[in-house]
Amino acid sequence: MTLLSLRGITKRFDGKPVLAGIDLDVARGERIAILGASGSGKSTLLRCVNFLELPDEGSVALDGETVGRRERELTRVRQRIGMVFQQFNLFPHMTALDNVMEGLVTVRRVAKAAARERAERELARVGLADKAAAYPAHLSGGQKQRVAIARAVAMDPELLLFDEPTSALDPELVGEVLGVIRALADEGRTMLLVTHELGFAYHVATRVIFLAEGRIHESGAPDEVLKAPRRERTQAFLRRHKEFSL
Amino acid sequence: MYQWDFAPVAANWPLLAQGLLNTLKVTGVALVVGLALGLLFALMRLSRHRGLSWPAGFVIEVFRTTPPLVQLFWFFFALPLIAGIAMTPYIAACVTFSIQSAAFFAEVFRGGIQSIERGQWEAARAIGMTEAQAMKRIVLPQAVKRMIPAFMERAIELMKTTTLVATISYADLLFAANEISQKTFRPLETFTVAALMYFVVITAFSLLARRFERRLAISGEATVH
Ligand SMILES: Nc1ncnc2c1ncn2[C@@H]1O[C@H](COP(=O)(O)OP(=O)(O)O)[C@@H](O)[C@H]1O
Ligand SMILES: [Mg+2]
Numbered sequence: 001m002t003l004l005s006l007r008g009i010t011k012r013f014d015g016k017p018v019l020a021g022i023d024l025d026v027a028r029g030e031r032i033a034i035l036g037a038s039g040s041g042k043s044t045l046l047r048c049v050n051f052l053e054l055p056d057e058g059s060v061a062l063d064g065e066t067v068g069r070r071e072r073e074l075t076r077v078r079q080r081i082g083m084v085f086q087q088f089n090l091f092p093h094m095t096a097l098d099n100v101m102e103g104l105v106t107v108r109r110v111a112k113a114a115a116r117e118r119a120e121r122e123l124a125r126v127g128l129a130d131k132a133a134a135y136p137a138h139l140s141g142g143q144k145q146r147v148a149i150a151r152a153v154a155m156d157p158e159l160l161l162f163d164e165p166t167s168a169l170d171p172e173l174v175g176e177v178l179g180v181i182r183a184l185a186d187e188g189r190t191m192l193l194v195t196h197e198l199g200f201a202y203h204v205a206t207r208v209i210f211l212a213e214g215r216i217h218e219s220g221a222p223d224e225v226l227k228a229p230r231r232e233r234t235q236a237f238l239r240r241h242k243e244f245s246l
Numbered sequence: 247m248y249q250w251d252f253a254p255v256a257a258n259w260p261l262l263a264q265g266l267l268n269t270l271k272v273t274g275v276a277l278v279v280g281l282a283l284g285l286l287f288a289l290m291r292l293s294r295h296r297g298l299s300w301p302a303g304f305v306i307e308v309f310r311t312t313p314p315l316v317q318l319f320w321f322f323f324a325l326p327l328i329a330g331i332a333m334t335p336y337i338a339a340c341v342t343f344s345i346q347s348a349a350f351f352a353e354v355f356r357g358g359i360q361s362i363e364r365g366q367w368e369a370a371r372a373i374g375m376t377e378a379q380a381m382k383r384i385v386l387p388q389a390v391k392r393m394i395p396a397f398m399e400r401a402i403e404l405m406k407t408t409t410l411v412a413t414i415s416y417a418d419l420l421f422a423a424n425e426i427s428q429k430t431f432r433p434l435e436t437f438t439v440a441a442l443m444y445f446v447v448i449t450a451f452s453l454l455a456r457r458f459e460r461r462l463a464i465s466g467e468a469t470v471h
Pocket of ligand 2: 042043044163164
C-alpha cells in the first residue's frame with residue numbers, strides 16, 4: 001500500500017533549483033534513508049513532504065489523496081506526519097512532559113489527564129520517565145532529541161521524518177538516539193531518514209536513495225547502493241565517508 | 247542659609263497622597279490597556295494583510311514620533327472641537343497614554359516575536375498547529391519573557407511621562423505638589439517630597455520587577471535552548 005507519493009517535486013530558492021523533479025513512492029512500513037552531499041536538498045525534500053516548504057511544482061499525495069494548498073489542508077496533513085529536527089527544536093518554556101503533551105492537548109484536543117498519561121508512556125519508551133519535569137535547558141543533547149522523538153510519536157503519525165537527528169550531537173550521545181529510532185523501525189513504522197550514519201542506514205533502511213543535482217541520482221536496496229553503488233557520484237560520496245563500516 | 251521647613255508640606259499630605267493615587271491610576275490604566283492594545287497592534291502589523299498591517303503601522307509611527315504633550319493636548323482640546331467628543335482630564339489622560347504606550351509596546355511585542363527562532367515555528371507547525379495556535383502557545387510565551395526588561399523600562403518611563411497630565415489640570419502628584427507649593431510658599435520642600443515619592447514608588451517597582459525576572463530565570467523557563 002502506497003502511503004506517500006511524490007510526483008515531480010520542484011523547489012527553487014532565489015531562482016536556483018534545489019529540487020528538480022523528485023518522484024518517490026513510499027509504501028507503508030518502508031524506511032527510506034536519504035543520502036547526499038551537504039546542500040544537495042535533503043532537508044528541503046523532507047520539508048516539502050510536510051509542507052514546511054511549499055514545492056514550486058509537483059504534487060504530494062498521502063494515502064492516495066493529493067494534498068491541496070489550503071492552509072487547513074496543510075495543517076491536517078502535518079498532523080499525520082511527525083518530524084524530528086537536527087536542532088531538536090524543543091519548546092524551551094515547557095517541561096519535557098509538556099513538550100510531549102502539547103500536540104495532544106492543543107492540536108488533538110485530548111483531555112489533559114489522558115494526554116499526560118500518554119506523554120508519560122512516550123517518555124518512558126525513550127527512557128526518560130525520570131526527566132518528565134525537566135526543562136530542555138537541563139537536558140543533554142541526546143535527551144533533548146529523545147524528547148523530540150517522543151513529541152512526534154505521541155501524535156500517532158503515519159509517517160516519520162528524521163532530518164539528521166544525530167548530527168548536532170556529541171559522538172558519545174549518538175548511540176542512545178539511534179537506539180530509539182531503531183526501536184521505532186522495529187515496530188514497522190514508515191520513515192524517511194536523512195542521515196550521515198551510513199552504518200545505521202544500512203541496518204535499518206529498507207531502501208536507500210542518493211540525491212544529487214536536485215534529483216534521485218541512485219536508488220535501491222541498502223546492499224546495492226551502499227555496498228555496490230553503480231553511479232560514479234554515489235561512489236565518490238561513499239568514499240568520502242571513510243568511517244562507514246557495515 | 248536656607249531654613250528647611252517640611253511642616254507645611256506635611257500638613258497637606260492628603261493632597262499629595264491623592265495626587266500619587268491619581269498618578270498610579272493613569273499609569274495603571276495606560277499599562278493594562280496599552281499592553282492589550284499593543285499586542286493587537288503588533289499582530290496587525292505582522293499580518294500579511296496590508297489592510298491590517300498598514301493602519302497599525304501608521305498609528306504606531308504617529309504616536310512614537312510626536313511629543314506626548316502634543317498628543318495630550320490634541321485629545322483634550324482638539325477632539326472636542328473637531329468631533330464634539332469632550333473628555334474629562336482623567337479620560338483624556340487615560341486615552342492618550344493608553345494609545346501611546348500601545349504604540350511602544352507594539353514595537354516591543356514585534357521585536358520579541360521576531361526574535362523567536364524559526365525552528366520554534368516549524369516544530370509547532372510540524373505537530374499540526376495552526377499559525378494562531380503556534381503564536382499563542384509557543385511563540386508569544388517565549389517572546390513575552392524576553393520582553394520583560396523592555397516592559398519594565400517602559401512602565402517606569404510612562405509613570406514619569408504622566409506628569410504631563412498636570413498641564414490639563416488633572417490632579418496627579420505633580421499637580422498636587424504645584425498647588426501645595428503655591429499655597430505654602432514652600433516649593434523646595436514640596437517638590438523634594440514629590441521627587442522622593444516618585445523615587446520610592448519607581449524603585450519599589452523596579453525591585454519587584456527584578457525579583458520577578460529572577461524567579462523566572464531560576465525555574466529554568468527563561469533560559470532559551
Ligand atoms: N529557506 C531557504 N532560502 C534560501 N535558500 C535555501 C533555503 N533552504 C535551503 N536553501 C538552499 O537550498 C540548498 C539545499 O539545502 P538543504 O535542503 O538544506 O540541503 P541539505 O539538507 O541536503 O544539506 C542549499 O544550497 C541551501 O542553501
Ligand atoms: Mg539538511
